[in-house]
Amino acid sequence: MKTQIWAVANQKGGVGKTTSVVTLAGLLAQQGHQVLVVDLDPHGSLTSYFGLDPDTINDSVYDLFVNSQQTVANLLVPTNLLNLTLLPSSSRMAALERQSSQMGGMGLVIQQALVQVESMFDYVLIDSPPILGVAMINALAACELLLMPVQTEFLAIKGLMRMSKSLDLVLKTRHQQLQALILPTMYDRRTKSSIQSLRIIRAEFGEHVSHALIPIDTQFRNASSAGKVPSQYNHLARGVQAYDLLLTQLQRRRQKIPQWTGVAHGQ
Amino acid sequence: MVNDNDTDAVLLDYFSELLRSDESEHKSASTAGVDSLLTLKPQACLQVKVGEQGLLFQLLIYQVCRLYVGL
Numbered sequence: 504m505k506t507q508i509w510a511v512a513n514q515k516g517g518v519g520k521t522t523s524v525v526t527l528a529g530l531l532a533q534q535g536h537q538v539l540v541v542d543l544d545p546h547g548s549l550t551s552y553f554g555l556d557p558d559t560i561n562d563s564v565y566d567l568f569v570n571s572q573q574t575v576a577n578l579l580v581p582t583n584l585l586n587l588t589l590l591p592s593s594s595r596m597a598a599l600e601r602q603s604s605q606m607g608g609m610g611l612v613i614q615q616a617l618v619q620v621e622s623m624f625d626y627v628l629i630d631s632p633p634i635l636g637v638a639m640i641n642a643l644a645a646c647e648l649l650l651m652p653v654q655t656e657f658l659a660i661k662g663l664m665r666m667s668k669s670l671d672l673v674l675k676t677r678h679q680q681l682q683a684l685i686l687p688t689m690y691d692r693r694t695k696s697s698i699q700s701l702r703i704i705r706a707e708f709g710e711h712v713s714h715a716l717i718p719i720d721t722q723f724r725n726a727s728s729a730g731k732v733p734s735q736y737n738h739l740a741r742g743v744q745a746y747d748l749l750l751t752q753l754q755r756r757r758q759k760i761p762q763w764t765g766v767a768h769g770q
Numbered sequence: 771m772v773n774d775n776d777t778d779a780v781l782l783d784y785f786s787e788l789l790r791s792d793e794s795e796h797k798s799a800s801t802a803g804v805d806s807l808l809t810l811k812p813q814a815c816l817q818v819k820v821g822e823q824g825l826l827f828q829l830l831i832y833q834v835c836r837l838y839v840g841l
Contacts, residue, residue, distance in 0.1 A: 610788030635781075640788045672778060676785045 506621045509753075510646035512631035512639055514669060515662030519652040519688035521548040522723050522733075524630040526746040527753075529732025532586035536625040539579070541613065542592035543642055544632035550591040553582045554730060563593035567616045568609070568637075575619045584732055588624070599637040610640035617645055635669050643673050648753070648760070649683040652717070655690045655700040663704065671765045683763040686749065688717040710761050715749035718742055 509527075511520045524540055532538045542549035543564060547557025557563070566573040580589045599609075617627055631642035643649065649670070653663045663685065674681060685708050691697045705712050720742030726733040733743050752760075 607787050607790035610785070611791060637788060640785060644789055669781070672781050673785050673789075675782060676789050678791075 504625055506617075506624055506627060507648070508617060508627045508629070508646045509648045509650060510629040510631055510642040511650045511652065512629075512642050512666070513651050513653060513662065514633055514635055514639075514666045515653075515659055516633035518633075518654045518659055518662070519686075519717060520633070521552065521630055523650060523652050523686065523688070523717075523746070524549060524628045525552055525727075526723070526733045526743060527750060528587055528626070528628050529584060529734040530743075530747060530750050531626050531628075532584050532732075533734055535586065537586050537588075537623060539588045539590060539620065539624045539627045541590040541617075541627060541629045543596065543613070543638040544592055544630055545594055545597035545638075546632065547592040547594065547596075549630045550589070550593075552727060552730075553580070553589050553591075555580065555589075555591050557592050558594050560591055560593050563591045563595070564613075565593040565595045565599075568596075568599055568612050575616045576623075579620075583730065584735055587732070596632075596638060609637055610644050613641040614645040640673065643670070643681070644677060647679070647682065648757075649681055649763070650686050651683065652686045652688045653704060655687045655697040655704070655716075657696065657700060660700055660703055660707075664707075667708075670763060674763060674765070680762045682757075682760045683711055684713050684753075684760050685711050686713045686715070686717060689719050690716040691719050711763070713749055714752055715745050717745045717749075 511523050513520060521544075528538045528540045540549060541564060542557075545557070547555075547560075550557045550560065550563075562578050564578065566578060567575065575590065578590055580591055581587075582589050613629070620627075627645075629642045629646060631639045651663065651666060653659050670681075670683065685704060687701055687704060689697075690701065701716070718741055720740055722737050722740035723733055723742050726736035726740075729736055733740060733746075737743065
């Protein structure tokens with residue numbers, strides 16, 4: 504099986520990127536797949552999730568950007584879930600922009616690094632920071648499938664429009680094609696705001712919107728506090744079930760997810 | 771006043787630089803120049819074609835450094 508590389512990105516923060524990575528990775532690992540999660544966010548939420556401190560960590564994904572001799576295998580950390588491995592982040596990732604001003608090709612570091620570990624993993628999931636910079640460009644360049652979580656509320660839609668426009672620009676300079684799927688998150692069917700926002704997202708982005716809707720679910724927070732991936736904490740939680748549905752779409756109907764060719768979004 | 775087209779042009783330029791594949795074998799900021807200099811062999815001078823100004827310049831610096839430190 505060829506390694507599948509998925510990135511989770513959105514220029515807006517707090518939309519459920521890390522939750523999406525952790526939950527999907529947990530489900531995949533529990534299916535028996537070898538899974539690597541890559542944290543590119545200087546905040547290191549994913550790294551913290553697995554009990555490491557991004558402020559004090561010595562070996563992290565940052566090393567790949569500053570030391571061309573560094574091998575990925577030396578940076579990998581096993582997690583408490585079988586089959587799930589972490590490439591942790593460091594707060595030092597915040598300094599990447601300064602370095603990249605001197606070096607062309609800095610956006611391809613992760614793509615090239617992942618080639619080293621292709622034979623070890625069935626899936627690689629990349630958690631991108633909510634900033635359109637070196638780290639996010641690395642995530643976009645390395646992946647073949649992009650998931651864009653978007654909170655079902657009006658301000659988040661504005662952020663999605665911005666992300667969509669940025670993606671158009673990135674793909675103008677990228678030579679490969681990219682499948683992209685928008686994932687509505689924190690959906691609350693009791694609120695008018697959620698329902699209307701979902702309607703707008705579907706009207707604007709059509710086939711790019713996931714069939715699965717991720718509901719608000721306190722079980723995600725509880726799982727995080729317990730230091731477990733959500734499916735490990737409570738497999739029957741409705742949030743986990745929604746991600747399971749998403750995974751079915753990604754695994755069984757993957758070819759039906761459209762390539763991103765630029766969406767006629769309202770600008 | 772900055773318009774959308776100006777912003778797009780700036781971003782496109784930035785992305786193109788980051789995704790430039792010919793320089794994708796990135797180097798760390800502190801060692802990029804030094805690495806390439808130290809890996810050059812003196813006899814490589816003989817193989818340099820006229821017109822490869824950048825390499826000639828590096829070789830020239832290397833030879834000067836070599837004489838200076840007595841390598």
